[in-house]
Amino acid sequence: MIAEVIFDIPLERAFTYVVPPGLTVAVGQRVRAPLQGKPRVGIVIGCREGAGDGLKALEATVEPGPLLGPAQLALTRWISKESYSSWGSTCVALVPPLPPRAERVGLPGSATGSAHAHELAASAVSEKALLLTGADRDERLLSLLAEAEGRGLLLLVPEIGTAEAWAGRLQSRLGQPVARLDSGRPEHERWRAWMALERGAARRAVGTRSALLAPVPPPATLVLIDEHDPAHKPPGHPRIHSRAVVLERARLEGHSVILTSPTPSVESWWQADSGRLGRSDGSPGPWPAVTVVDSRGALRGSPLSPALRRGIEQTLARGGQVCLLVTRIASALACGECGFLLRCPDCGIPLAYSRVRRECSCRLCGRRERAPDTCAHCLGRQLAPLGWGAERAEQAVRQAFPRLTVARYDAETVTPAGAPRLRQRWDDGSVRLVIGTRQVLKALPPARARLVGVITPDHLLRLPDFRAGERAFALLWAAAEWLKDRGRLIVQTQHPEHYVIRAAVGQEQAGFYKPELRFRAELGYPPFRRLCVLTIKGRHASGARALADECWRELARLDGLSVYPPAPPGRSAGGLRWRIVVKGGNDLPEQLRPVLTPILDRRRAGPGVVEVEMDPVELI
DNA sequence: AGCACGCCGACT
C-alpha cells in the first residue's frame, strides 16, 4: 500500500510513502512521515496499491481516522487555488492542534472512519445566505439559532477575545454545551472538542480561524461574526478571508450561512443589493449626541481641540469615563522644513516613530534604527512627529491633564495577560480616561463612559487605499454603537463634509454605501473587480527590477486584466522591493495561473521571490 | 589550508 502525503511547505507536490504492515491509512487522515530525515506531520490525499520500492515508510497515524472528509478536502483544494497558498500549508493550518501525547495513535493504528466524513452535497442546496445588521443583530441571531434548534452550528469570531462571550451566550440560550475551538483554549481541549464534533457527541462549536473546517453535520448553520473585520484575514497561510471560505463551504456541503456586522463590508452590502444575500437590517438602535469639530487650521500642536478638551473636563467633573480613539499606534517622522517623510529604504512605507525609545521601525520588514536628528533630504534639524498615533496622543493628554490617571490600550501596550488588569482598573474607576485603537471598544465595557473622542480619522480618509473609507466608517459607527445614547461623541476632522463622516454621525448606512459603491464602480475596485497584489523581493536592486519587469510583461499579455506597472510600495524610490497591482474578474486566480505558476515554481532559483496576495484587505 | 557565509536545489 502506498500513500500520497502533503506537508506544510510551499510546494504543490505530494510525497509518496509506503504504508508499513499493521498500519491502515485513509484519505484525509493526519500522519507522521519522515521528510529530510525528520518526522513531520502531513495529510494523506491519496492511497493506492503498490510495492513502493525505494520509498520511505510512514511512521504513524495521528488520529485513528480521517480529519477531513471528501467535501473538506475539496474545500481545501479550492482555498489553495483561490489564495495561491500551497494545498499542504492550507490543510495543516486548518486542522486542529496535535492531540496530547497520551491520545496519540501509534503503530499499529486502525482507521475507524468518522461519524460524518462529509460527502459532497449531491446538489449544492445552500439556502440563501443572510446578512444581519442593526444594533439588535446579536439578539436576532440568537433567535434564529434557537429556531434552528437541533441543527449543527459553527460560529466563527474574528479574534479570541469574543469567543468566550459567544460560547456563554449560546450555551445559556440554546441550553447545550458548545465546543470551544478558538485559540484561546488549550490545545488538548481544542483537539478533544474537534473529536467530539467528529463523533457526533457535540454539534455546536465556537471558533476562530483554525475552526473553519470543523466537522459540523450538514445541514448546519455557519455564522461569521463581524464579517467586515479585517481580522478574518489574519497573517499567515492560507491568505484568504474567512467569509469566502464560509460561503464556499456552505455551497459545497449544503449548509446555511449567517453573516453579521454593524457595518458590513462593501462587498457583502453589494451582494445583498443584488439579491445574492438576504439582508435583515433590524432596528437602528440608540445613538449618542454627536459633535463634528472642524479642525482645519487647528490641531497642529495638540490632539485636543478646545471643544474636546471642554468635553473631557465636563465628563470627568460629572463622574463619567472618557475614551479617546486613535487610528494607529505610531506616528511617522517628517521634516518641518522640506516636508520629507522618513521611509524604510527597503520597503518604502513610512517608518513608525517612537519618541520614548527614540527609534524608528518598519512595520513590514522589522528594521529598527535610531531616530535621526537631521533630515536626510535637506539636512534641516526640524524633524517632528506627524499624525496622532497612540503614543504621541497619550503624552499630549497627560500633559493637558497632569493629575488624571490615563491608560493606553493598543496592541503594543497591552498584552493578553495585561488586558484583564486594565479592564479591572477601568471597571473600578481608577482609570478615568483611556486612549486606544479600535480594539479598546471590544475590550472595555461602556457602562460609565459618557464621552468618546475620535482624535481624527483623517489619516484613514487620505490613505491611498480604496478600503480606507470603509475602515473609517466602521470605526466611527463602532464608537457610536458602543456609547449608545449615554453620552457624546466628538469627531475632530478636517473633512466635516466627507460622506463617510456624515453617514456615520447621522446613523445613516445608505449615506455611506451608495457613494462608496459608485466610487468603486467608477474606479473598478471590489466588489466590481477583484484585486491581486504581487510583491517582488530581490537580493539586488537590479535582479528585483528585472523580475518585476518580467512579471509585468507577462501579465500584460493576458486578456481581461488591468495590470499596473511595477511601483515601489509607498512613494519613495525603492530598489529591493516592487509591487504590481492587478485587477481582473471573478476568476482572477485562474486568469493569472498560466503566468504565475512558472514564475512561482522557480522560487529562489530566479533573481528574487514573488509573493501573491489575492483580494488584499489593505493596499498601503 | 581552513572556515564563514550565502546561494541554490531538494525534500518520497
Place this chain on the structure above:
DNA sequence: GTCGGCGTGCTC
C-alpha cells in the same frame, strides 16, 4: 519552510 552541499572569498 528548512536543511545541507558547495562555491566564493577572506583569514591565519
